[in-house]
Amino acid sequence: MGFWSCYFLLKLFLYYGGYIEFALWWNLGLFALVAWPLRMRLLRVARLCLAVGAGAALLYSETFLPPIGRVLQTAGDVATFSGAYLVDLAMRLVNPAMLGGMVVVILVWLLLAHRLRMSTFALIGILTTPLLPLVQQWLEPRVLVADGGAAPQPLSRETLTTRLNSFFVSEAPRRVRFPDAADGPPFDIVLLHICSLGWDDMQLVEMADDRLIQRLDVLMTQFNTAASYSGPAAIRLLRGTCGQPRHESLYEAPAPECQLMAQIEHAGFEVQWEMNHDGRFGGFHGDIAGNLGTAATMTLDPGAQVTQRAFDGSPILGDYDVLANWWQRRLRMPADRVALYYNGASLHDGNRIEGYRASNVVDSYRRRLRTFLDDTNRFLDLLAQSGRRVVVVLVPEHGAALRGERRQMSGLREIPSWPITHAPTGIEVLGPARGESPQQRIDAPMSYLGLSQLLAQLIADNPYADGSGLDRHLAGLPTTDAVAENDGTVVMRVGASFHMRTPDGSWTLLD
Numbered sequence: 372m373g374f375w376s377c378y379f380l381l382k383l384f385l386y387y388g389g390y391i392e393f394a395l396w397w398n399l400g401l402f403a404l405v406a407w408p409l410r411m412r413l414l415r416v417a418r419l420c421l422a423v424g425a426g427a428a429l430l431y432s433e434t435f436l437p438p439i440g441r442v443l444q445t446a447g448d449v450a451t452f453s454g455a456y457l458v459d460l461a462m463r464l465v466n467p468a469m470l471g472g473m474v475v476v477i478l479v480w481l482l483l484a485h486r487l488r489m490s491t492f493a494l495i496g497i498l499t500t501p502l503l504p505l506v507q508q509w510l511e512p513r514v515l516v517a518d519g520g521a522a523p524q525p526l527s528r529e530t531l532t533t534r535l536n537s538f539f540v541s542e543a544p545r546r547v548r549f550p551d552a553a554d555g556p557p558f559d560i561v562l563l564h565i566c567s568l569g570w571d572d573m574q575l576v577e578m579a580d581d582r583l584i585q586r587l588d589v590l591m592t593q594f595n596t597a598a599s600y601s602g603p604a605a606i607r608l609l610r611g612t613c614g615q616p617r618h619e620s621l622y623e624a625p626a627p628e629c630q631l632m633a634q635i636e637h638a639g640f641e642v643q644w645e646m647n648h649d650g651r652f653g654g655f656h657g658d659i660a661g662n663l664g665t666a667a668t669m670t671l672d673p674g675a676q677v678t679q680r681a682f683d684g685s686p687i688l689g690d691y692d693v694l695a696n697w698w699q700r701r702l703r704m705p706a707d708r709v710a711l712y713y714n715g716a717s718l719h720d721g722n723r724i725e726g727y728r729a730s731n732v733v734d735s736y737r738r739r740l741r742t743f744l745d746d747t748n749r750f751l752d753l754l755a756q757s758g759r760r761v762v763v764v765l766v767p768e769h770g771a772a773l774r775g776e777r778r779q780m781s782g783l784r785e786i787p788s789w790p791i792t793h794a795p796t797g798i799e800v801l802g803p804a805r806g807e808s809p810q811q812r813i814d815a816p817m818s819y820l821g822l823s824q825l826l827a828q829l830i831a832d833n834p835y836a837d838g839s840g841l842d843r844h845l846a847g848l849p850t851t852d853a854v855a856e857n858d859g860t861v862v863m864r865v866g867a868s869f870h871m872r873t874p875d876g877s878w879t880l881l882d
Contacts, residue, residue, distance in 0.1 A: 372490040375405040377480040378426060379493035382433070384476050386500060389777050389882070390469055391433040392873060393500045401425055402497060406490060435778045437785050438859060438874065456682040456721040459732065463780040531870055531878045535863055538854055542614030545849065547823040549612070549634035555833030557707040558760035558802065560640060560826070561694075563747070564608060566601055567718035568740075569770020571790035576737040576773075579795075581744045586751070587765065587797035588841055589825070590810055591817045594796035595853045596769045599784035602658045603857070604768035605714065609662035611819030612827075618856040625662055631823055632712055633664030638830050640710040644669045645697050647688040648681060648716040659714065667712070672696050679739070682721030690715050691746035695753060702757070717743050720771060720782040732781055736773050751799060760802035760835050766822060767794035777882075787855035787862050788881060789869055796822065800834055800841065811841055816864075818851035 379402065386393040405422050409415050431439060480489060573579040584590065597615055598604040606621045613629035627633065636642045644667040650656030656669070675692035694713065701709055716722070718739055720732070729735035747765075754761045770791040775781035784791050796817070813821075828844045853864035859874035862881065869881040 372406055372493075375402075375422070375426075376484070376489040376493045377477060379497060380480060380489070381473055381476050382430065383493070383496040383500070384472055385469070386433075387503065388469065388472060390466075391430070391435070392875075392877075392879075394429065394433055394875075395497070395500055397429055398497055401429060402494060435786055436783075459721070463732070463775070463782060466777075466780070526865070526870075528876075528878050531863070531865070531872070532876070534865070535854065535861060535872065538852055538863070539615070539617055542616070542851070545614030545820055546628060547612040547634075547820060547827050547849075548628075549638045549827045550831045551637075552639040552708060552830050553833045553836070555836035556760055556802075558762055558833075558835055559701070559708060560635065560710040560762050560764065561754070562710070562712050562764045562766070564605065564712065564714045564766055564768060565718065565743070566714070566716045566768045567720060567771035568743075568767035569772075569791060569794050571793065572736065572771045572773040573740070573795065576733065576740060578737075578740055578744065583744050583748050583751075583765075584795055584797075585810070586748070586799060587810060588800050588808065589813065589845065590795070590797040591813045591822070592795075593814055593853075594766070594794055594817045594822075595789075595851065595855060596767060596792045596794050597787075597818055597855050599769045599772070599787035599791045599855065599857060601716075601719075601768050602653055602655055605655065605658050606662050608766060608768075608819055609659065609664075609712075611823040614820060615818060615851060615854065618858055625664065627664065630662065630664030631819075631826075632667070632710065634823075635710045635826070635830075636665050640708040641704070641706040642667045643697070643701075643709060643711045644713075645672070645693055645711060646714040646716070647672075647675070647690055647693045648714075649685055650714070651685065652681070652683055659712075663712065677725060678742070679717060679722045679724050681716065681719065687717055687719075687722055689746065690717055690743055691749050694746075694750045698750075698753060698757070702759075715743070717746075718771060733773060736771060751801065755801045758803055762826075762829055762834075763799045763801065764822070764826070765798070766796045770794060785857060786860055786871060787857050788871075789853065789855075789862065789864070792853075792855040792862075798825065798829075800829075802835055808840055811845060813845065813848065815848075815850045816853055817848070820851055821848040824848050 379398070382391065382393065382398070385391045401422065404418065409418060483489060570579060573581070596604055597607050603618065603621055607615070609631055610616070610625055610629040611631045612634055613626065632642050642663070642665040644659070644663065646669055649671060650659065672688060672693050674696050675688040677686040678689040679687035681687055697711065718736065722735070722739060724735065724738060727738065729738065751763060754763065769784065770793070772779070772782055772784045772791050774790065776788060776790070779786055825844065825848055832844060834841060834844060855862045861872040863870050863872070871879045871881050873879065
């Protein structure tokens with residue numbers, strides 16, 4: 372078999388190291404193809420061409436990289452990446468532990484290939500791969516205690532699939548109804564939807580206890596964004612008044628009762644929309660426009676400074692400039708109640724700070740995060756100093772995947788793992804006579820439905836009417852189990868562990 376035995380041994384190392392999946396039957400088929408003896412040189416050459424293509428395609432399908440269909444669909448978008456960003460992504464693919472292990476496998480193969488029949492070891496290794504899931508299942512918690520005190524169930528593939536299907540069935544009928552604004556002093560709503568801001572990222576650069584987090588009146592510590600890409604995350608938020616749908620449902624026409632900003636508009640608020648980027652990449656602008664449910668439009672603020680360049684070279688405006696300029700315009704508006712949806716991309720992977728060359732991706736993110744936090748704090752101070760009543764909502768789209776994981780490099784978010792979808796979310800209630808009060812922490816599992824319900828309760832029971840605390844507004848908020856999904860990949864929390872379902876329907880315990 373020549374080098375093909377090394378190919379299979381390398382794949383076995385990657386599989387047992389948790390870097391790839393392993394398709395048993397397809398690998399056995401490829402093994403049989405390359406091992407079958409052929410005498411005619413022409414047939415051997417034809418087989419080699421076929422096997423090389425099949426082997427490369429099989430290996431790619433077993434990685435956790437985006438499906439090749441999605442890569443082809445987004446080829447036009449990828450073509451817009453700057454050369455520097457492409458080089459940066461290529462460098463991140465180099466995992467020192469994985470690379471070192473592969474070098475060892477190759478060296479061992481070179482040393483023993485002339486002494487031992489390495490194809491036999493490769494075949495034995497392939498045949499042992501079905502044992503790994505059995506060993507993992509034996510090592511992990513063996514039972515799942517069902518809700519309501521029902522009998523324990525084994526954590527089998529069927530149990531996990533049933534639990535996931537039951538989650539979506541229970542989510543389907545859930546709704547949040549927005550009433551008309553209650554009597555009392557009118558107030559505005561500013562919803563800050565921020566790309567690439569996760570607890571794990573903030574902890575890595577030691578900013579998780581920043582003033583912005585500490586000043587929030589309500590902090591949801593277990594908020595799940597349910598997606599790890601911007602488009603799906605924006606759709607999920609803007610449809611947040613309904614229970615969590617499956618990923619494929621996001622691209623169907625939205626039901627009117629599911630559109631958060633439309634419901635806020637019906638409650639008596641004039642809805643507006645601002646961003647600090649053009650939103651052209653991946654059709655993001657269209658995702659928002661199609662799900663706002665209102666007539667609001669967005670154009671880039673010509674008076675805001677360009678502080679960064681995105682990975683495709685498009686301008687990224689300063690968050691404070693865009694928000695402060697909008698606020699000055701809002702002060703001149705006759706409307707009693709205004710609700711702003713703001714989307715910020717200052718923390719997106721690949722952004723380059725104008726006039727600064729970062730030494731690495733962490734350095735770039737640390738500097739950009741510091742600027743974002745300062746800009747946001749400065750904007751909230753501006754609102755507070757104006758003397759007007761404003762409810763500010765901070766909700767990230769997803770984390771930046773800055774740390775990276777064993778199964779995916781830094782910046783890659785194909786697997787919507789908990790470090791990526793666990794995001795700092797909360798509200799601050801600004802206005803006269805609001806004074807200092809202890810932060811209210813919600814440690815229950817929350818997502819968009821709970822956030823929408825909180826906004827609905829603030830509108831129904833005006834927090835400025837009597838100046839009392841927010842305790843009564845936090846009662847009865849709906850919780851949502853931690854389930855996150857991309858196209859074909861699901862991550863679901865069961866107890867203290869997280870399980871991933873791959874596109875082929877199999878489940879893997881995430882470590």
